[in-house]
Amino acid sequence: MTTLLVNILGLAAAAFIVWWFWLSKNLPEAKAGAGALDIIVDGGVYQPSVIRAAAGKPLRLRFLRKDKSPCAEKVIFSGLDVSAELPVGQPREVEFTPKSPGEYEFTCQMAMYRGKLIVEPGRE
Template sequence: MSILVNIVGLGLIALIVWWFWLYRPTAAAQSNSGAVSITVDDGVYSPSRVSVKSNQPVVLRFMRKDPSPCAAMVIFDDLNISEELPVGKPKEISLKVEKPGTYAFTCQMKMYRGELVVEG
């Protein structure tokens, strides 16, 4: 019995390590029209990866469907942006990023995670 408990414990540790440190978003959207809709639901941003051109204005339209407190905010640490997301109402965030790179966006607890990829 104790071997089974140890195996389950190790499996849970591996899952936690993967989720918080090894997971990379795969769903992607490109902004051709200047606007991207992102759904916040069930612990994820969908799409979780958004590609935009540098020096081009873009609007990220977040639609929060998840009522959990963790989903209440979206934070772009590297861009100094922090916005509240109301449940059931779209929240638009206008950006114009000059420097190419990958910018993470997360909830305040960093459980919801996404990437804004700015291409030169």
């Protein structure tokens, strides 16, 4: 009986963690403009975590990491060959020009912090 209870609690905890990390986010969204776009890294989330940008336009993201845990020390843009070390409490600018429209994930090394860069076709 105790084992069953422990199993149920374990399952509930696992379900909660999945929900917390992947499903609970009401993703705050931002559009990249001419200037740098600030992204706060804290409490397991990038704020904002969905960024819209235009293909062929230089993109400037300014990460400000508040989370001291080593988990947050790097941001990696998959599919774009872009990554950066993020010092705690010090803004770090990441600049690149996304060339092809599409959706690109950006995460910490362990993919606990997750964000999405949506590159829209650039207007001529």
